[in-house]
Amino acid sequence: xxxxxxxxxxxxxxxxxxxxxxxxxxxxxxxxxxxxxxxxxxxxxxxxxxxxxxxxxxxxxxxxxxxxxxxxxxxxxxxxxxxxxxxxxxxxxxxxxxxxxxxxxxx
Amino acid sequence: xxxxxxxxxxxxxxxxxxxxxxxxxxxxxxxxxxxxxxxxxxxxxxxxxxxxxxxxxxxxxxxxxxxxxxxxxxxxxxxxxxxxxxxxxxxxxxxxxxxxxxxxxxxxxxxxxxxx
Numbered sequence: 001x002x003x004x005x006x007x008x009x010x011x012x013x014x015x016x017x018x019x020x021x022x023x024x025x026x027x028x029x030x031x032x033x034x035x036x037x038x039x040x041x042x043x044x045x046x047x048x049x050x051x052x053x054x055x056x057x058x059x060x061x062x063x064x065x066x067x068x069x070x071x072x073x074x075x076x077x078x079x080x081x082x083x084x085x086x087x088x089x090x091x092x093x094x095x096x097x098x099x100x101x102x103x104x105x106x107x
Numbered sequence: 108x109x110x111x112x113x114x115x116x117x118x119x120x121x122x123x124x125x126x127x128x129x130x131x132x133x134x135x136x137x138x139x140x141x142x143x144x145x146x147x148x149x150x151x152x153x154x155x156x157x158x159x160x161x162x163x164x165x166x167x168x169x170x171x172x173x174x175x176x177x178x179x180x181x182x183x184x185x186x187x188x189x190x191x192x193x194x195x196x197x198x199x200x201x202x203x204x205x206x207x208x209x210x211x212x213x214x215x216x217x218x219x220x221x222x223x
């Protein structure tokens with residue numbers, strides 16, 4: 001099973017700042033990695049698939065990069081609605097696995 | 108985009124079977140794979156398994172021995188049955204549509220508590 005380690009666990013930032021979230025895989029997953037956003041009381045929302053492709057309707061301030069074992073989600077300028085928990089997920093190996101999450105909180 | 112709605116008992120006794128159904132509206136169940144994911148309170152996401160219209164399933168090994176998923180294309184529904192539940196199975200259960208093993212449409216989730 002591929003283990004995904006996200007860092008940091010918590011990221012305190014202010015609106016307008018840039019957020020950089022990391023996801024590291026225990027073995028190569030190629031580019032088969034996705035990012036999700038989850039707000040309290042809501043289902044996760046797919047943001048990025050295949051490392052760098054924005055899902056339908058996702059604003060351009062969200063971008064993904066990386067391949068192999070190291071991936072990054074960048075939010076270029078935080079909007080108030082972006083404060084949430086973010087999860088990465090790989091699909092290279094069965095079972096698909098999720099990272100433990102990074103909480104982006106208001107500083 | 109389709110709408111997904113989970114349904115089922117919110118309370119299940121230990122050692123019994125947890126049964127949930129996901130109803131898909133605004134789209135055909137026949138065109139995609141469909142998954143169940145759960146989230147213990149305050150914790151991260153766990154993939155449970157997925158199913159196709161043919162009944163073909165893929166289960167996470169952690170659940171393999173006590174999990175059965177099924178699909179009813181005539182009702183546009185798919186279901187989960189998890190046997191011999193314990194308190195560790197308490198959590199928020201989501202159904203979701205697969206997009207190449209990613210999950211692009213989700214239900215709102217249903218809370219299941221395992222307690223006597």
